[in-house]
Amino acid sequence: MNLNGKTAIVTGASRGIGAAVAERLASLGANVAVIYAGSAERAAAVCARCRELGSAAARAYQCDVADFDAVKRTVDAVRADFGGVDLLVNNAGVNRDGLLPTMREADFDAVVAVNLKGTFNFLRHCSRLFLRAGGGRIVNISSVAGVTGNAGQANYAASKAGIIGLTKSLAREVASRNVTVNAVAPGFIDTDMTRAMSEKAREAALSRIASKRLGRPEDVANAVAFLASDAAGYITGQVIGVDGGISL
Numbered sequence: 346m347n348l349n350g351k352t353a354i355v356t357g358a359s360r361g362i363g364a365a366v367a368e369r370l371a372s373l374g375a376n377v378a379v380i381y382a383g384s385a386e387r388a389a390a391v392c393a394r395c396r397e398l399g400s401a402a403a404r405a406y407q408c409d410v411a412d413f414d415a416v417k418r419t420v421d422a423v424r425a426d427f428g429g430v431d432l433l434v435n436n437a438g439v440n441r442d443g444l445l446p447t448m449r450e451a452d453f454d455a456v457v458a459v460n461l462k463g464t465f466n467f468l469r470h471c472s473r474l475f476l477r478a479g480g481g482r483i484v485n486i487s488s489v490a491g492v493t494g495n496a497g498q499a500n501y502a503a504s505k506a507g508i509i510g511l512t513k514s515l516a517r518e519v520a521s522r523n524v525t526v527n528a529v530a531p532g533f534i535d536t537d538m539t540r541a542m543s544e545k546a547r548e549a550a551l552s553r554i555a556s557k558r559l560g561r562p563e564d565v566a567n568a569v570a571f572l573a574s575d576a577a578g579y580i581t582g583q584v585i586g587v588d589g590g591i592s593l
């Protein structure tokens with residue numbers, strides 16, 4: 346499996362799963378555009394690691410994925426800098442957990458704006474490029490919560506279920522043009538997002554995982570890399586669980 350000569354956009358790539366995905370794609374030879382929200386230093390460190398791992402070129406771009414026009418400017422900049430875009434990984438995401446009967450409207454809107462609209466924004470601007478170029482690979486990071494629902498995460502689960510709807514619909518629209526669109530649905534992965542959970546919630550999650558361990562960002566990155574590769578050319582519109590069996 347190699348991605349030599351391909352250029353990948355990875356959103357939310359300055360830490361966690363996004364950083365692991367950027368580094369895995371880099372290790373397969375891809376050029377990587379590291380899209381980040383706030384931390385230029387962390388994004389620069391991920392770019393440096395990508396170059397060490399084998400990326401011919403890695404560059405950081407600050408962009409709020411929820412901003413349609415900013416996403417267009419960013420995609421245009423990546424295309425100008427690298428000469429094209431071949432792979433898109435929509436990974437940026439947030440959670441604002443709480444029970445629905447008392448959920449603040451702002452917490453619903455914020456999660457949908459980043460997770461669902463942000464994914465749409467990159468799909469919208471990149472899919473046109475892929476169609477024009479005659480091919481491309483898209484991987485959207487959903488969640489097991491988007492498949493099964495999760496108490497206390499109605500906003501998050503709705504946004505992640507929406508990503509599955511985007512994935513399957515776009516997959517149908519572009520499959521005949523050599524563009525694949527798949528989703529990965531991680532379970533509980535050891536990152537800042539799950540470290541923010543209470544000890545009790547983490548233990549409850551762990552007890553439901555058949556593999557009896559939290560996932561690592563690299564576990565998700567490996568699935569993304571496969572779906573981004575030529576080896577996965579006949580797989581589209583799928584939701585691949587990377588969850589240690591929590592959804593069984």
Ligand code: NAI
Pocket residue numbers: 356357358359360361362363380381382383408409410411436437438439459463486487488489530531532533534535536537538539
């Ligand atoms: P994280 O919180 O470490 O990383 C999220 C990344 O998204 C950060 O780099 C953050 O800066 C970026 N981001 C947030 N809002 C943004 C915006 N408006 N514009 C640009 N970037 C923005 O969390 P983690 O765990 O690495 O999550 C990555 C993805 O995986 C998310 O979509 C998350 O929902 C999903 N996921 C994570 C799971 C887990 O157990 N950690 C389980 C299932 C899905």
